[in-house]
Amino acid sequence: GPDTVTHFNGYNTASVLGSAAPGYSSGAALDALERLAQEILIPQGYDIDWSGISYQERKTGTESIFAFAFGLLMVFLVLAALYESWSVPFAVILAVPFGLFGALSAVWIRGLSNDIYFQIGLVTLIGLAARNAILIVEFANHRYEGGMPLMEAALEAVRLRFRPIIMTSMAFILGVVPLVIASGAGAASRQSIGTGVFGGMLAATFLAIFFVPLFFVLIRRLAQRMQGRRASSPAEDRREHILEGER
Incomplete structure (x- = not known):
């Protein structure tokens, strides 16, 4: 017995x-x-x-969803306060799905499980994916508010911010390689979080960098259309008001 x-x-x-x-x-x-x-x-x-x-x-299975949603909400509110706009932050938030796609793809390719460590990595990716988008949106929004046409402002932001984004992102990606190839005791947890963050940052860097300017232009134009304005820059609007006053 x-x-x-x-x-x-x-x-x-x-x-x-x-x-x-x-x-x-x-x-x-x-x-x-x-x-x-x-x-x-x-x-x-x-x-x-x-x-x-x-x-x-089982106990924390649903809590990770709320943690992820709460992280997105906090990033959105901080950006809304920074840009003083409810629409511009969406250009940054829309970069997060690229990070999720890369993380899920990397874990699926390696045959790893969707465990609590991987879910922690997903929450981390919210800030990491948004960081690259912020560099582009911040510069594009500044140039646009200064009078540059919308499309030119977005392209100029990508051209000037491309190198800093690639350099900082690659430094981070290479920094998590030891987690991706970890071995020994506790290797499963390190591989899970490392692989998710590694794949997520690759996608957020090399995919989102081409889509964030597009999101910025579309959201700006949509916001102006909803406000009943034509797609002109704020500086152009100010010049029109000055000319009308002179008349």
Whole structure:
């Protein structure tokens, strides 16, 4: 017979240990185990409960979604206060999905799981992906407010900010390589967060840099259209008011 008999709330228990197959997340493995228990164990009078890491993952599974949404909201509010506009921050926020795409693609290619460490990396990517977009939007918005045409302001921002963005982003990307290739004890957690951030920053750097100027132009024009204004720069509007006053 068994060496020990464990109990939980007065009932005899048996511990089931396992891990997700390559290419499947730990959440998918827990869902499959729960479906299996519903079909086989529970009809026979058994019950299941989670413990250890599985319990923590079930408990915090939905909290990561709220953390990600809260991070996006805070970035949006800070940018709205910085630009004194509710529309311009969307040009920055729309760069975040590129980081998510890169992170999910990198983890999928390596066959890693969508665990709590990877989710922490996703929250981190909000600020990292937004940082590159801020460099472009800030400069483009400054030039546009100074009188430069909208399209020229966006292109000028990309041309002047391209090198700083590439240099700082590559320094960060190369800095997380040791996490991506980690080995030894605790390597799984380091690989999970490192791979997600690595892939996310690659996409946020080399994909978003081409789309952020487009987002800036489209959002600016959409905001002006909603306000019933033509797509002219603020400086041009000021010159028109001056000329009307002289007349």
